[in-house]
Amino acid sequence: MITTRDIAERLGISVSTVGRALSDDPRISEETKFRVRQAASEMGYVGNRAARMMRGASSNVVALVIPDIRNSFYSTIAHELSKNMEAEGFQLMLSETDDDRMVELRHLRELSANRVAGVIIVPTARPHAESVKLLKAVPHLQLLRRHPSLGSQWFGVDDHEALRRATAHLVTLGHTRVAYLGGPTELPTGAERLRGFRSALSEGGLPDDAGYTELGPPSSVDHGRQAVRRLLKGPDAPTALVLGSIQLTLGVLEELSEQGVKVPGELSVVGFGDEPGFSWWGPGLTTIGLPIQEMATGCALWLMRRLKTKPVNDGPYTSVSPGSLVLRGSTAPPDGRAPSRSV
Amino acid sequence: MITTRDIAERLGISVSTVGRALSDDPRISEETKFRVRQAASEMGYVGNRAARMMRGASSNVVALVIPDIRNSFYSTIAHELSKNMEAEGFQLMLSETDDDRMVELRHLRELSANRVAGVIIVPTARPHAESVKLLKAVPHLQLLRRHPSLGSQWFGVDDHEALRRATAHLVTLGHTRVAYLGGPTELPTGAERLRGFRSALSEGGLPDDAGYTELGPPSSVDHGRQAVRRLLKGPDAPTALVLGSIQLTLGVLEELSEQGVKVPGELSVVGFGDEPGFSWWGPGLTTIGLPIQEMATGCALWLMRRLKTKPVNDGPYTSVSPGSLVLRGSTAPPDGRAPSRSV
DNA sequence: TATCATCGTGCTAACGTTAGCACTGCTGGA
DNA sequence: TCCAGCAGTGCTAACGTTAGCACGATGATA
Numbered sequence: 001m002i003t004t005r006d007i008a009e010r011l012g013i014s015v016s017t018v019g020r021a022l023s024d025d026p027r028i029s030e031e032t033k034f035r036v037r038q039a040a041s042e043m044g045y046v047g048n049r050a051a052r053m054m055r056g057a058s059s060n061v062v063a064l065v066i067p068d069i070r071n072s073f074y075s076t077i078a079h080e081l082s083k084n085m086e087a088e089g090f091q092l093m094l095s096e097t098d099d100d101r102m103v104e105l106r107h108l109r110e111l112s113a114n115r116v117a118g119v120i121i122v123p124t125a126r127p128h129a130e131s132v133k134l135l136k137a138v139p140h141l142q143l144l145r146r147h148p149s150l151g152s153q154w155f156g157v158d159d160h161e162a163l164r165r166a167t168a169h170l171v172t173l174g175h176t177r178v179a180y181l182g183g184p185t186e187l188p189t190g191a192e193r194l195r196g197f198r199s200a201l202s203e204g205g206l207p208d209d210a211g212y213t214e215l216g217p218p219s220s221v222d223h224g225r226q227a228v229r230r231l232l233k234g235p236d237a238p239t240a241l242v243l244g245s246i247q248l249t250l251g252v253l254e255e256l257s258e259q260g261v262k263v264p265g266e267l268s269v270v271g272f273g274d275e276p277g278f279s280w281w282g283p284g285l286t287t288i289g290l291p292i293q294e295m296a297t298g299c300a301l302w303l304m305r306r307l308k309t310k311p312v313n314d315g316p317y318t319s320v321s322p323g324s325l326v327l328r329g330s331t332a333p334p335d336g337r338a339p340s341r342s343v
Numbered sequence: 344m345i346t347t348r349d350i351a352e353r354l355g356i357s358v359s360t361v362g363r364a365l366s367d368d369p370r371i372s373e374e375t376k377f378r379v380r381q382a383a384s385e386m387g388y389v390g391n392r393a394a395r396m397m398r399g400a401s402s403n404v405v406a407l408v409i410p411d412i413r414n415s416f417y418s419t420i421a422h423e424l425s426k427n428m429e430a431e432g433f434q435l436m437l438s439e440t441d442d443d444r445m446v447e448l449r450h451l452r453e454l455s456a457n458r459v460a461g462v463i464i465v466p467t468a469r470p471h472a473e474s475v476k477l478l479k480a481v482p483h484l485q486l487l488r489r490h491p492s493l494g495s496q497w498f499g500v501d502d503h504e505a506l507r508r509a510t511a512h513l514v515t516l517g518h519t520r521v522a523y524l525g526g527p528t529e530l531p532t533g534a535e536r537l538r539g540f541r542s543a544l545s546e547g548g549l550p551d552d553a554g555y556t557e558l559g560p561p562s563s564v565d566h567g568r569q570a571v572r573r574l575l576k577g578p579d580a581p582t583a584l585v586l587g588s589i590q591l592t593l594g595v596l597e598e599l600s601e602q603g604v605k606v607p608g609e610l611s612v613v614g615f616g617d618e619p620g621f622s623w624w625g626p627g628l629t630t631i632g633l634p635i636q637e638m639a640t641g642c643a644l645w646l647m648r649r650l651k652t653k654p655v656n657d658g659p660y661t662s663v664s665p666g667s668l669v670l671r672g673s674t675a676p677p678d679g680r681a682p683s684r685s686v
Numbered sequence: 687t688a689t690c691a692t693c694g695t696g697c698t699a700a701c702g703t704t705a706g707c708a709c710t711g712c713t714g715g716a
Numbered sequence: 717t718c719c720a721g722c723a724g725t726g727c728t729a730a731c732g733t734t735a736g737c738a739c740g741a742t743g744a745t746a
Contacts, residue, residue, distance in 0.1 A: 001480075003702055014726045019704060029724065044476055046455040050393040050402075051702035054731040059393075060453070061436070068422060075418040079411060082439045086446065091453050093404070094437040096425045103429065110434050112389040114404070133387055137344075221619075250619050257623040276564075276593050277620020280600040346732055357696045362734060372694060394732035397701040 002045040011039055022047070053115060062303060063093040063111045065104065065121040066143075067219055072275055073246050073292060074122070077143065080296030081120065088304050090117070099219060101128050108134045118303050123147045125186040139306050141299055146188050154318045155299050159189050162288050162323035163196030164203075166270045167242050169286075169325060171204035174333045175240040175268060178206070179231050181252065182244025182272075183218030190218065193244040212238045216248075224251020232261065239267060239334040246273035253281050264332035274326055283329025291321045345388040354382055365390070396458060405646060406436040406454045408447065408464040409486075411562055415618055416589050416635060417465070420486070423639030424463065431647050433460070442562060444471050451477045461646050466490045468529040482649050484642055489531050497661045498642050502532050505631050505666035506539030507546075509613045510585050512629070512668060514547035517676045518583040518611060521549070522574050524595065525587025525615075526561030533561065536587040555581045559591075567594020575604065582610060582677040589616035596624050607675035617669055626672030634664040 004018040011018070013032070021028045021036035039045075053059055062085055066074040082092045093116060095107035105128045111119060112134045119140040127135075132149045142154040163180075170178050180197045183190035194215070198208035214227040224247065231238060243249045249271040261267055263282050271278055271287035278285040298319050347361040354361070356375070364371045364379035365388075382388075396402055405428060409417045425435045436459060438450035448471045454462060455477045462483040470478075475492045485497040506523075513521050523540040526533035537558070541551035557570040567590065574581060586592045592614040604610055606625050614621055614630035621628040641662050 001702095004704095005702075015702085016704080016727075017725060019702095020725090023704085027724065032724085044480070046452070046477070046480075048397075048458065048702055049456045050396040050458060051731090052704080053393040054397060054702080054733095055704050056731070057704090061457070064437075069412065069418045069425070070415065070422045072413070072415065072418070075412045075415070078437065079413045079439060082412070082437060083441075086439070086449070089453070091450075091457065092437045094407075094421065094425060094435045096422060096429070098426075106429070107434075109389070110403070110432070113392045114434065115391065115393060134389070137387070137389075253623060254619075275620070276597075277618070277624070280596060280624055281620065282623070344732095347734095348732075358732085359697075359734080360695055362732095363695090366734085370694065375694080391732055394701090395734080397703095397732080398734050399701070400734090 001048070002040075002043045003048070004045075007036060007039050007043060007045060010043070011035055058307070059115050059117045060089055061091045061093050061114065061116045062118045062120065062307075063095055063107075063116045065095045065097060065107060065111075065119060065123075067097055067099045067122060067124075069094060069096055071219060071246060073273055073290070076292045077296045077299075080293055081300050084297060084300035085304065088308075090304070090307075097124055099124050099217075101126060101131070104128070105131045105134075112137065117307050120299055120303060121150070123150060125184070139303065141303055143295070143299060144189060152318065153302075155295050155302070156189075156318070156320060157290055157295070158320045158322050159192035160196035160199065162290075163193040163242065163244060164200045165196075165323075165325050166288050167197045167200030168203065169327075170240040170242065170268055170270065170331060171200055171206065173240075173268065173331060174335075175238075176206060176334070177210065177212060177236065177238040178240045178242065179212035179214070179238035180242050180244065181214045181224065181227050181231065181248055183248075184215045187218065190215065190244065197242060197244075218245035219247045221247050221251040221254070224248035225255040226251075228252045228255050229259075232259075232267070240269070240331070241267060242270045243272045246275065249273060249278075249285075249287070250275070253278075253285070257282070263330050268331040268334070270325075270331060279328065281330075286328045286331040287326050289324045289326045291323065295319075295321055344391070345383075345386045346391070347388070350379060350382050350386060350388060353386070354378055401650075402458050402460045403432055404434045404436050404457065404459045405461045405463065405650075406438055406450075406459045408438045408440060408450060408454075408462060408466075410440055410442045410465060410467075412437060412439055414562060414589060416616055416633070419635045420639045420642075423636055424643050427640060427643035428647065431651075433647070433650075440467055442467050442560075444469060444474070447471070448474045448477075455480065460650050463642055463646060464493070466493055468527070482646065484646055486638070486642060487532060495661065496645075498638050498645070499532075499661070499663060500633055500638070501663045501665050502535035503539040503542065505633075506536040506585065506587060507543045508539075508666075508668050509631050510540045510543030511546065512670075513583040513585065513611055513613065513674060514543055514549065516583075516611065516674060517678075518581075519549060519677070520553065520555060520579065520581040521583045521585065522555035522557070522581035523585050523587060524557045524559075524567065524570050524574065524591055526591075527558045530561065533558065533587065540585055540587070561588035562590045564590050564594040564597070567591035568598040569594075571595045571598050572602075575602075575610070583612070583674070584610060585613045586615045589618065592616060592621075592628075592630070593618070596621075596628070600625070606673050611674040611677070613668075613674060622671065624673075629671045629674040630669050632667045632669045634666065638662075638664055 004015045008015045008018045018036050021033045069075050097104040101124045104124050108131050122143050122145050144156050146154045182193050185191040201208045216223045271285045274287050274289045347358045351358045351361045361379050364376045412418050440447040444467045447467050451474050465486050465488050487499050489497045525536050528534040544551045559566045614628045617630050617632045
């Protein structure tokens with residue numbers, strides 16, 4: 001690897017001059033700068049950020065810690081972040097936790113060792129104590145999920161309100177046997193979504209738990225398939241279903257397609273998220289749309305500002321986006337008056 | 344930030360001893376090791392990889408340079424890589440080029456400055472000369488696309504064969520007006536896929552270009568929609584369509600759904616890739632399945648081995664996976680004898 | 687008793703870069 | 717004529733870690 005020293009020796013000048021020329025220091029004459037740049041380019045010099053960091057410069061790497069990049073929700077987040085940060089000269093480190101707190105911890109250790117400038121994290125349900133410690137030493141931001149021990153910088157969705165609206169839509173249509181399939185209440189988002197679901201039921205004068213609630217691993221397509229199979233069994237099967245996770249929605253849609261369940265005739269469905277394919281699924285999936293891009297851009301801007309300016313305004317910051325109900329064909333009154341169609 | 348020096352001072356020993364204790368050097372007594380580890384843990388010491396790198400250690404970061412992480416093909420790749428590398432103690436840096444060679448160059452500059460240990464890249468059509476230079480200074484691996492100047496380490500799909508088979512399937516069904524919609528021939532993959540398409544037509548005794556070929560930006564869902572709109576206009580519209588990119592496929596499916604085109608009655612369709620949703624689109628999309636996981640794992644293993652062992656076996660290496668045709672309901676003979684259904 | 691290997695530890699230099707200070711000529715004002 | 721000021725450059729130290737060498741103490745061997 002070529003160093004400033006190599007350039008200095010070749011030009012017969014000092015390393016200081018080379019360094020200053022390369023950083024466009026006004027004290028260096030234009031002629032010297034030109035010669036240095038010329039030589040640097042010819043010799044293929046690339047500055048060593050590790051060395052620069054040793055002199056106190058901060059890294060230009062921001063880490064994104066998420067459960068699974070294959071979840072298109074997170075890949076959209078990653079894309080938006082990457083785009084915004086590239087413009088500011090930052091690079092993105094990607095760490096997948098698979099919702100495993102020990103994997104999360106291992107990643108955070110590595111990220112700390114690499115002295116990343118900042119971390120955007122979708123934390124696991126109960127982060128390890130050491131993870132908390134490591135995160136606290138770095139500017140960080142929680143995304144979607146929120147764990148009290150990780151501070152109050154948080155960007156997320158109003159999960160309660162989103163699920164409340166989705167469920168209210170079904171209740172208004174006249175459904176009384178409404179099921180919910182979502183993530184475990186161990187996750188703050190899971191708890192909030194379930195709460196929203198129940199609020200809507202209560203407001204509609206329905207019992208807030210009639211045994212139509214299935215909770216489980218939120219990132220498992222397979223679990224979605226199995227759970228919906230269980231829900232639809234039996235004489236008192238629900239006439240409507242609200243979902244609380246993208247991956248579960250994918251599984252449910254696959255299963256309903258395969259079983260040929262008539263939607264919305266036999267079952268009305270409200271999905272979670274708005275993936276490519278949701279619009280052409282059966283009669284079109286009514287779903288809870290999430291402002292992913294806006295959130296990601298918000299995160300990026302917040303963190304960039306936080307990293308550029310000294311830690312001035314590090315007070316609590318939360319940004320809550322509402323989510324919106326996208327109405328398509330998969331919801332109708334329970335008696336099936338609306339056109340019903342097998343999927 | 345806590346350093347080995349802080350630990351040394353607190354324990355009244357030298358930094359050398361601390362360093363050795365932390366790296367489990369056999370020369371240090373167990374008692375000292377214990378005290379050092381204790382102190383390090385208490386004080387929240389995290390080794391500084393930048394400093395370690397200055398002493399010649401290599402970084403533990405591998406970069407993945409791709410057009411767009413939202414493309415689920417690439418997110419699957421990223422996931423598999425990340426998983427495999429985490430197990431070996433490596434971290435993943437994510438760089439999106441958006442198929443822009445200048446963005447690609449900027450990323451490669453940053454990656455070089457950060458002294459990444461290796462790079463896995465899906466190169467743009469014509470990488471910048473400086474990009475080539477930068478890549479050559481680092482162990483790297485081309486994925487999917489292959490540019491001659493970037494060396495001969497390459498993992499990819501047999502695009503020619505995949506498209507040939509897909510097209511042959513349609514020709515065998517009796518289609519004579521078969522259209523292709525894919526990426527530009529500027530991209531090696533685009534060229535190969537088009538060649539495969541034409542091979543199948545020739546083998547079936549059909550003219551290998553009857554004006555049913557549309558090439559364009561392969562990552563643009565919108566372009567897919569527009570292109571299929573153009574293709575279906577006019578009296579001699581094709582009766583079958585083969586696709587050569589995932590994003591284009593997504594666009595085409597959306598457009599066909601919206602326009603209510605009968606598939607496979609009016610048009611038989613073979614998609615590219617196998618996304619969630621392809622199975623429930625209309626009658627089920629017949630599509631070209633890609634061995635994404637296998638490829639990603641192959642890449643990861645190759646690069647890990649390359650990074651662990653000294654640059655011994657750096658000869659040309661290519662791995663070609665075939666791809667497989669997934670038969671579903673979207674293809675049928677052109678006269679529409681098969682059950683036709685509007686999507 | 688003298689010599690020597692062994693164990694555990696300390697000192698120092700080096701990695702590449704940058705910031706502070708020092709130095710050399712030169713110009714211009716007193 | 718002398719000195720202040722300035723432009724342009726060089727020297728040196730420092731960042732945190734690690735490897736090479738050196739050192740003192742202990743126990744074993746001749």
